[in-house]
Amino acid sequence: MLIDERKNAILKLVNENGKATVQELMELFDASESTIRRDLTELDKKRLLVKVHGGALASSKEITKDISVSEREILNRDSKITIAQYAASLITDKDVVYLDAGTSTGYIIEYISASKAVFVTNAIAHARKLCNRGFEVYLPGGMVKMHTEALIGADTCEAIQKFHFTKGFFGSNGLTIQQGCTTPDVQEAKVKESAFAHCKESYILCDSSKFGVISSVTFADFTDCIILTDSNLSKIYQNYDNIKII
Structure with a gap:
Protein backbone atom coordinates (compact mmCIF):
# COMPACT_ATOMS: atom_id res chain seq x y z
CA MET A 1 0.00 0.00 0.00
CA LYS A 61 -14.79 15.08 17.60
CA GLU A 62 -18.33 13.74 17.54
CA ILE A 63 -18.37 10.29 19.20
CA THR A 64 -21.50 8.21 18.67
CA LYS A 65 -20.10 4.76 19.50
CA ASP A 66 -18.42 3.28 22.55
CA ILE A 67 -15.00 1.74 22.19
CA SER A 68 -14.07 -1.30 24.24
CA VAL A 69 -12.46 -1.18 27.68
CA SER A 70 -9.21 -2.66 26.33
CA GLU A 71 -8.98 0.05 23.67
CA ARG A 72 -9.76 2.86 26.11
CA GLU A 73 -7.10 1.71 28.54
CA ILE A 74 -4.43 2.53 25.96
CA LEU A 75 -5.58 6.09 25.27
CA ASN A 76 -3.91 8.80 27.40
CA ARG A 77 -3.04 6.28 30.12
CA ASP A 78 -0.46 8.45 31.90
CA SER A 79 -2.83 11.41 32.20
CA LYS A 80 -5.63 9.15 33.43
CA ILE A 81 -3.40 7.69 36.15
CA THR A 82 -2.26 11.14 37.33
CA ILE A 83 -5.87 12.32 37.54
CA ALA A 84 -6.92 9.09 39.29
CA GLN A 85 -4.21 9.47 41.93
CA TYR A 86 -5.54 12.91 42.83
CA ALA A 87 -9.14 11.66 42.86
CA ALA A 88 -8.17 8.82 45.22
CA SER A 89 -6.63 11.33 47.63
CA LEU A 90 -10.07 12.97 48.03
CA ILE A 91 -11.65 9.81 49.46
CA THR A 92 -11.84 9.59 53.26
CA ASP A 93 -12.91 6.86 55.69
CA LYS A 94 -16.27 8.58 56.18
CA ASP A 95 -17.22 8.60 52.49
CA VAL A 96 -19.91 6.62 50.71
CA VAL A 97 -18.58 6.71 47.16
CA TYR A 98 -20.19 6.08 43.78
CA LEU A 99 -17.59 4.83 41.31
CA ASP A 100 -18.76 4.97 37.71
CA ALA A 101 -17.78 2.36 35.14
CA GLY A 102 -14.83 3.32 32.94
CA THR A 103 -11.06 3.13 32.67
CA SER A 104 -10.36 6.54 34.23
CA THR A 105 -12.40 5.70 37.33
CA GLY A 106 -10.92 2.22 37.46
CA TYR A 107 -7.43 3.61 37.95
CA ILE A 108 -8.59 5.25 41.21
CA ILE A 109 -8.91 1.92 43.03
CA GLU A 110 -5.21 1.18 43.24
CA TYR A 111 -4.45 4.50 44.97
CA ILE A 112 -7.19 4.66 47.62
CA SER A 113 -5.71 4.96 51.12
CA ALA A 114 -8.97 5.33 53.10
CA SER A 115 -9.64 1.77 54.29
CA LYS A 116 -13.16 2.31 55.68
CA ALA A 117 -14.82 4.05 52.74
CA VAL A 118 -17.92 2.33 51.30
CA PHE A 119 -18.34 1.94 47.53
CA VAL A 120 -21.18 1.49 45.08
CA THR A 121 -20.29 0.83 41.46
CA ASN A 122 -22.00 -0.33 38.30
CA ALA A 123 -18.74 -1.78 36.97
CA ILE A 124 -18.20 -5.49 37.55
CA ALA A 125 -14.41 -5.17 37.23
CA HIS A 126 -14.34 -2.25 39.70
CA ALA A 127 -16.37 -4.23 42.24
CA ARG A 128 -13.99 -7.17 42.02
CA LYS A 129 -10.90 -4.97 42.47
CA LEU A 130 -12.46 -3.12 45.40
CA CYS A 131 -13.42 -6.41 47.08
CA ASN A 132 -9.89 -7.71 46.61
CA ARG A 133 -8.65 -4.64 48.48
CA GLY A 134 -11.04 -5.36 51.36
CA PHE A 135 -13.58 -2.57 50.86
CA GLU A 136 -17.30 -2.77 51.55
CA VAL A 137 -18.82 -2.84 48.07
CA TYR A 138 -22.37 -2.73 46.68
CA LEU A 139 -23.07 -3.84 43.11
CA PRO A 140 -26.54 -2.89 41.80
CA GLY A 141 -28.57 -5.28 39.68
CA GLY A 142 -29.30 -4.80 36.00
CA MET A 143 -28.26 -5.92 32.55
CA VAL A 144 -24.58 -6.34 31.74
CA LYS A 145 -23.36 -4.32 28.78
CA MET A 146 -20.32 -6.39 27.86
CA HIS A 147 -18.71 -3.81 25.57
CA THR A 148 -18.11 -1.48 28.52
CA GLU A 149 -18.48 -4.10 31.30
CA ALA A 150 -21.14 -1.94 32.96
CA LEU A 151 -24.49 -2.70 34.57
CA ILE A 152 -27.31 -0.70 32.98
CA GLY A 153 -31.10 -0.49 32.88
CA ALA A 154 -34.02 0.42 35.12
CA ASP A 155 -33.03 -2.03 37.88
CA THR A 156 -29.57 -0.45 38.07
CA CYS A 157 -31.00 3.06 38.34
CA GLU A 158 -33.53 2.01 40.98
CA ALA A 159 -30.84 0.39 43.15
CA ILE A 160 -28.51 3.39 42.88
CA GLN A 161 -31.25 5.86 43.83
CA LYS A 162 -31.54 4.26 47.28
CA PHE A 163 -28.12 5.63 48.23
CA HIS A 164 -26.95 9.09 49.24
CA PHE A 165 -23.34 9.44 48.17
CA THR A 166 -20.89 11.86 49.75
CA LYS A 167 -18.74 11.71 46.61
CA GLY A 168 -19.15 10.37 43.09
CA PHE A 169 -16.47 9.87 40.46
CA PHE A 170 -17.58 9.66 36.85
CA GLY A 171 -16.06 9.14 33.43
CA SER A 172 -17.24 10.99 30.34
CA ASN A 173 -16.77 10.29 26.64
CA GLY A 174 -17.02 13.97 25.83
CA LEU A 175 -17.23 17.36 27.49
CA THR A 176 -18.22 20.76 26.11
CA ILE A 177 -19.49 23.97 27.70
CA GLN A 178 -22.78 23.84 25.79
CA GLN A 179 -23.56 20.12 25.78
CA GLY A 180 -21.97 19.26 29.14
CA CYS A 181 -20.86 15.72 29.96
CA THR A 182 -21.86 13.27 27.25
CA THR A 183 -21.76 9.54 26.54
CA PRO A 184 -22.86 7.46 23.50
CA ASP A 185 -25.34 5.09 25.16
CA VAL A 186 -28.69 6.36 26.47
CA GLN A 187 -28.96 3.60 29.08
CA GLU A 188 -25.48 4.28 30.47
CA ALA A 189 -26.36 7.98 30.50
CA LYS A 190 -29.44 7.25 32.63
CA VAL A 191 -27.34 5.30 35.15
CA LYS A 192 -24.80 8.12 35.34
CA GLU A 193 -27.59 10.70 35.70
CA SER A 194 -29.25 8.69 38.50
CA ALA A 195 -26.02 8.41 40.48
CA PHE A 196 -25.05 12.02 39.77
CA ALA A 197 -28.32 13.27 41.25
CA HIS A 198 -27.61 11.45 44.52
CA CYS A 199 -24.04 12.73 45.03
CA LYS A 200 -23.19 15.54 47.42
CA GLU A 201 -19.97 16.14 45.45
CA SER A 202 -19.57 15.00 41.85
CA TYR A 203 -16.24 14.71 40.08
CA ILE A 204 -15.67 14.11 36.38
CA LEU A 205 -12.34 12.47 35.49
CA CYS A 206 -11.65 13.75 32.00
CA ASP A 207 -8.25 13.94 30.30
CA SER A 208 -7.80 16.93 27.98
CA SER A 209 -8.51 14.93 24.80
CA LYS A 210 -12.17 14.62 25.86
CA PHE A 211 -12.77 18.40 25.86
CA GLY A 212 -14.59 19.60 22.77
CA VAL A 213 -15.87 16.09 22.11
CA ILE A 214 -19.63 15.72 21.76
CA SER A 215 -21.24 12.34 22.28
CA SER A 216 -24.89 11.38 21.83
CA VAL A 217 -26.44 11.84 25.29
CA THR A 218 -25.87 14.45 28.03
CA PHE A 219 -25.89 13.16 31.61
CA ALA A 220 -24.67 16.27 33.49
CA ASP A 221 -24.25 19.99 32.88
CA PHE A 222 -20.76 21.43 32.50
CA THR A 223 -20.91 23.58 35.64
CA ASP A 224 -22.67 21.06 37.91
CA CYS A 225 -19.52 19.07 38.69
CA ILE A 226 -15.85 19.40 39.55
CA ILE A 227 -13.80 18.44 36.51
CA LEU A 228 -10.40 16.84 37.09
CA THR A 229 -8.14 17.05 34.05
CA ASP A 230 -4.53 17.34 32.89
CA SER A 231 -2.26 20.27 32.03
CA ASN A 232 -2.75 19.98 28.25
CA LEU A 233 -6.15 21.62 28.54
CA SER A 234 -7.09 24.22 25.93
CA LYS A 235 -6.99 27.83 27.18
CA ILE A 236 -10.69 28.35 26.49
CA TYR A 237 -11.54 26.06 29.41
CA GLN A 238 -8.88 27.09 31.92
CA ASN A 239 -10.74 30.01 33.51
CA TYR A 240 -13.68 27.95 34.78
CA ASP A 241 -13.74 27.66 38.58
CA ASN A 242 -15.04 24.07 38.50
CA ILE A 243 -12.01 22.79 36.56
CA LYS A 244 -9.08 21.42 38.53
CA ILE A 245 -5.90 20.92 36.50
CA ILE A 246 -3.82 18.12 38.00
Missing part, protein backbone atom coordinates in the same frame (compact mmCIF):
# COMPACT_ATOMS: atom_id res chain seq x y z
CA LEU A 2 1.27 3.45 -0.94
CA ILE A 3 1.82 6.04 1.80
CA ASP A 4 -1.05 8.28 0.66
CA GLU A 5 -3.36 5.30 0.34
CA ARG A 6 -2.55 4.25 3.91
CA LYS A 7 -3.13 7.76 5.25
CA ASN A 8 -6.47 7.99 3.45
CA ALA A 9 -7.47 4.60 4.83
CA ILE A 10 -6.46 5.65 8.37
CA LEU A 11 -8.44 8.87 8.04
CA LYS A 12 -11.50 6.98 6.78
CA LEU A 13 -11.33 4.54 9.69
CA VAL A 14 -10.95 7.28 12.30
CA ASN A 15 -13.81 9.31 10.85
CA GLU A 16 -16.11 6.29 10.72
CA ASN A 17 -15.40 5.11 14.28
CA GLY A 18 -14.61 8.45 15.95
CA LYS A 19 -11.36 7.02 17.35
CA ALA A 20 -8.56 4.58 16.58
CA THR A 21 -5.63 3.30 18.60
CA VAL A 22 -2.05 3.02 17.35
CA GLN A 23 -2.08 -0.71 18.06
CA GLU A 24 -5.26 -1.19 16.06
CA LEU A 25 -3.80 0.70 13.07
CA MET A 26 -0.49 -1.20 13.26
CA GLU A 27 -2.31 -4.52 13.02
CA LEU A 28 -4.75 -3.40 10.35
CA PHE A 29 -2.12 -1.93 8.02
CA ASP A 30 0.75 -4.25 8.97
CA ALA A 31 2.88 -1.21 9.75
CA SER A 32 5.38 -0.33 12.46
CA GLU A 33 4.51 1.88 15.43
CA SER A 34 6.82 4.63 14.16
CA THR A 35 5.13 4.57 10.74
CA ILE A 36 1.64 4.88 12.20
CA ARG A 37 2.67 7.63 14.60
CA ARG A 38 4.30 9.54 11.74
CA ASP A 39 1.12 9.20 9.66
CA LEU A 40 -1.01 10.44 12.55
CA THR A 41 1.32 13.38 13.16
CA GLU A 42 1.08 14.46 9.51
CA LEU A 43 -2.70 14.07 9.45
CA ASP A 44 -2.93 16.03 12.70
CA LYS A 45 -0.83 18.88 11.28
CA LYS A 46 -3.29 19.12 8.40
CA ARG A 47 -6.13 19.15 10.97
CA LEU A 48 -7.70 16.10 9.36
CA LEU A 49 -7.77 14.30 12.72
CA VAL A 50 -6.68 14.93 16.31
CA LYS A 51 -3.65 12.97 17.51
CA VAL A 52 -3.75 11.90 21.17
CA HIS A 53 -1.53 9.68 23.28
CA GLY A 54 -2.04 6.12 22.06
CA GLY A 55 -4.16 6.94 19.01
CA ALA A 56 -6.30 9.55 17.27
CA LEU A 57 -9.73 11.19 17.37
CA ALA A 58 -11.85 12.29 14.43
CA SER A 59 -11.40 16.00 13.77
CA SER A 60 -15.14 16.56 14.09
